[in-house]
Amino acid sequence: MATKVSEKQANAEADWRAGLSDDRLRELLYTMTLCRYFDERMEALYRQGRLPGAIYSGRGQEGTHVGVTVALRHDDSLFPTHRDLSAQLTKGLDLKRVMAQFWGRIDGYTRGRDGNSHIGDWRGNKTWTVMSHLPIAYPPAAGAALAYKRRGEPRVAMAICGDGSTSNGRWHEALNVSAIHRLPVVWVVNNNQYAYSTPNQLEMPVPTIAERASAYGMPGVRVEGKDVLEVYRVAHEAVERARSGGGPSLIESISLRWRGHAGHDPAKYVPKELLDEYVQNKDPVKRFQQLLVDKGVVDDEEIKRVEERVHQDFEAGYEFAQSSPFPVGDDVTKGLWVEDGYWSGEPSREGGTG
Amino acid sequence: MAQATVEAGAAGHGAEPRGKRTEDGQATYLVAIAEALWEEMERDDRVFLLGEDIGVYGGAFKVTEGFIERFGAERVMDTPIAEETIVGMSIGAAMEGLRPVAEFQYADFMTSGFDEIVTAAARYHYRSGVPIPIVLRAPSGGGVRASSFHSENPEPWFSYAPGLKVMCPAFPEDAKGLLKSAVRDDNPCVFLEHKWIYRRIREHVPDDPDFLIPIGRARVRREGDDLSIVTYGMMVHLALEAAEHLEREGISTEVVDLRTIVPLDTQTILSSVEKTSRALVLYESHRFLGTGAEVASVIAEEGFQHLDAPVMRLAPPNVPVPFSPTLEDAYLPQVADIAEAARKLSTW
Numbered sequence: 082m083a084t085k086v087s088e089k090q091a092n093a094e095a096d097w098r099a100g101l102s103d104d105r106l107r108e109l110l111y112t113m114t115l116c117r118y119f120d121e122r123m124e125a126l127y128r129q130g131r132l133p134g135a136i137y138s139g140r141g142q143e144g145t146h147v148g149v150t151v152a153l154r155h156d157d158s159l160f161p162t163h164r165d166l167s168a169q170l171t172k173g174l175d176l177k178r179v180m181a182q183f184w185g186r187i188d189g190y191t192r193g194r195d196g197n198s199h200i201g202d203w204r205g206n207k208t209w210t211v212m213s214h215l216p217i218a219y220p221p222a223a224g225a226a227l228a229y230k231r232r233g234e235p236r237v238a239m240a241i242c243g244d245g246s247t248s249n250g251r252w253h254e255a256l257n258v259s260a261i262h263r264l265p266v267v268w269v270v271n272n273n274q275y276a277y278s279t280p281n282q283l284e285m286p287v288p289t290i291a292e293r294a295s296a297y298g299m300p301g302v303r304v305e306g307k308d309v310l311e312v313y314r315v316a317h318e319a320v321e322r323a324r325s326g327g328g329p330s331l332i333e334s335i336s337l338r339w340r341g342h343a344g345h346d347p348a349k350y351v352p353k354e355l356l357d358e359y360v361q362n363k364d365p366v367k368r369f370q371q372l373l374v375d376k377g378v379v380d381d382e383e384i385k386r387v388e389e390r391v392h393q394d395f396e397a398g399y400e401f402a403q404s405s406p407f408p409v410g411d412d413v414t415k416g417l418w419v420e421d422g423y424w425s426g427e428p429s430r431e432g433g434t435g
Numbered sequence: 436m437a438q439a440t441v442e443a444g445a446a447g448h449g450a451e452p453r454g455k456r457t458e459d460g461q462a463t464y465l466v467a468i469a470e471a472l473w474e475e476m477e478r479d480d481r482v483f484l485l486g487e488d489i490g491v492y493g494g495a496f497k498v499t500e501g502f503i504e505r506f507g508a509e510r511v512m513d514t515p516i517a518e519e520t521i522v523g524m525s526i527g528a529a530m531e532g533l534r535p536v537a538e539f540q541y542a543d544f545m546t547s548g549f550d551e552i553v554t555a556a557a558r559y560h561y562r563s564g565v566p567i568p569i570v571l572r573a574p575s576g577g578g579v580r581a582s583s584f585h586s587e588n589p590e591p592w593f594s595y596a597p598g599l600k601v602m603c604p605a606f607p608e609d610a611k612g613l614l615k616s617a618v619r620d621d622n623p624c625v626f627l628e629h630k631w632i633y634r635r636i637r638e639h640v641p642d643d644p645d646f647l648i649p650i651g652r653a654r655v656r657r658e659g660d661d662l663s664i665v666t667y668g669m670m671v672h673l674a675l676e677a678a679e680h681l682e683r684e685g686i687s688t689e690v691v692d693l694r695t696i697v698p699l700d701t702q703t704i705l706s707s708v709e710k711t712s713r714a715l716v717l718y719e720s721h722r723f724l725g726t727g728a729e730v731a732s733v734i735a736e737e738g739f740q741h742l743d744a745p746v747m748r749l750a751p752p753n754v755p756v757p758f759s760p761t762l763e764d765a766y767l768p769q770v771a772d773i774a775e776a777a778r779k780l781s782t783w
Binding site for chain 2: 190194195212220221222223225226227228238250251254257261416417419420423425
């Protein structure tokens with residue numbers, strides 16, 4: 082199976098909406114707008130010293146994150162990284178609880194046991210709780226897919242990592258085993274061109290990540306992350322192939338990491354011309370907004386209304402986070418073992434569990 | 436138990452693990468482990484095995500010989516040589532409701548899957564409330580002339596990772612009962628099988644399919660009054676032999692077998708020390724920061740008022756496990772070393 086650059090990108094005009102209804106497109110507009118605004122505001126709060134911990138901006142990569150995740154059903158599972166908040170929000174995670182997490186509160190998804198985007202919601206939205214060691218979730222995604230296959234369930238696991246993760250042995254191990262057993266899994270690489278400060282050419286000797294798929298006997302597709310609908314189209318094809326027993330696929334979605342690796346990193350190693358090109362010409366959020374206006378799905382007024390709604394939702398999330406209690410310090414040893422019961426109780430307004 | 440037959444462990448399903456009990460119904464440690472796996476797979480179809488060469492070949496030590504015929508290749512899954520993925524797949528499958536039991540060919544190779552064990556499996560539940568019911572089985576320990584990469588005792592590494600239960604049984608009965616408990620436990624469990632014991636020690640083992648040994652309980656293997664040897668794994672057998680010699684010299688030795696390292700049964704340890712007032716902590720992991728370092732600390736901190744002598748440790752030095760018989764014998768505590776240490780302690 083040869084690697085292919087997405088042929089359909091050229092034919093995008095023929096079905097510009099990728100099969101999505103106006104309502105779904107409007108939902109996507111809200112999600113894209115939210116993800117961008119969230120990223121910008123959280124960075125501002127971080128710089129003001131009002132946000133504890135760390136932030137890992139996914140700005141400029143929303144087309145990848147939102148596009149691949151929209152292709153999943155509710156009971157499909159998602160295994161993201163710390164840069165993938167846009168994917169987590171798309172999967173359905175609650176903005177309020179996400180923000181409570183950032184401020185270390187009891188209502189955060191980890192109840193203060195982890196911070197920032199190390200979030201997950203397995204019971205609700207089938208989303209893996211993120212860990213720093215990448216791609217640590219790739220093998221578990223194969224394991225979830227193994228369970229779906231064994232039980233004959235029409236479900237799919239999707240794992241996301243960055244280009245940096247493709248240098249790690251686990252990335253190759255997971256692709257290999259998934260192909261051997263034709264597991265229903267989709268491997269997504271958010272190629273934002275930098276592993277922290279290390280550019281693609283120092284990460285790998287081959288021109289694309291997608292072509293590595295052929296070594297594992299699976300389809301590999303390279304797509305431009307600037308077009309969320311094009312990413313969705315490619316992801317939808319891979320997800321449905323997996324769901325129908327066609328085995329795993331690899332998707333490499335190209336974007337640029339607009340900001341540093343984390344909030345402290347000014348990313349001066351990224352050439353200004355490259356950054357300018359992406360910010361000015363390949364902004365997935367602006368391009369999607371413009372597309373919907375051009376196609377008459379929304380007008381400028383509606384774009385503004387969506388932005389206002391996003392602002393309000395962010396403020397509500399912020400207020401919720403600030404009013405959420407800190408977890409009780411004495412509970413620090415609880416939750417280690419299943420049988421201690423900590424996680425079976427709901428968070429109380431005193432910061433414990435009831 | 437004399438009537439226990441070669442079908443023991445097969446739970447009456449016709450097929451059976453190929454590793455068999457002896458004519459009089461005794462099971463080696465290895466057979467007891469095979470029976471535990473077999474019975475749990477018969478009981479619960481969510482339980483499945485994965486690992487290297489465990490299917491047709493029956494595993495590096497032949498623990499799973501005969502399993503693939505009974506349970507099929509889906510539940511006895513041969514994997515590529517990819518330890519991170521063996522563990523990681525177990526985690527993902529467990530999150531989706533299966534109960535994976537992964538086999539490592541040697542405990543030494545757990546380092547090749549280390550990150551998925553100590554970062555992913557160990558820390559997942561504390562941060563998410565999602566249970567990760569996996570069992571990682573691995574043959575550990577020295578004494579079989581297998582040199583540096585096939586003799587490791589890695590239990591301290593895993594005991595240091597909060598969120599993992601760690602078991603090191605010394606007897607067939609304990610191995611069977613603890614492994615069955617581990618398979619039924621909702622937390623990730625590291626189950627270390629001492630390869631020196633595999634075919635060396637046999638005894639009568641219950642064949643009740645619901646026979647369990649609780650995780651986290653030590654067992655006094657021999658009662659005594661003059662000193663306690665607190666130990667586990669192969670060293671239990673050496674300690675029991677040393678205790679026989681000491682008995683003839685008039686030194687009454689109690690031997691406490693920890694069985695589980697995490698959670699540590701401090702109560703049984705302290706009760707024994709309260710009775711004997713002297714503690715020799717004997718272990719096969721490295722002396723420096725090995726399992727016994729923690730056990731000795733617990734005794735010193737919580738049992739100080741009962742002690743008539745300083746807590747003594749006996750353990751291998753901090754070098755890799757060597758190959759040559761002269762070197763490995765010098766490395767591992769021997770029966771004579773244990774007896775000598777006990778004499779010294781009893782006269783302190």
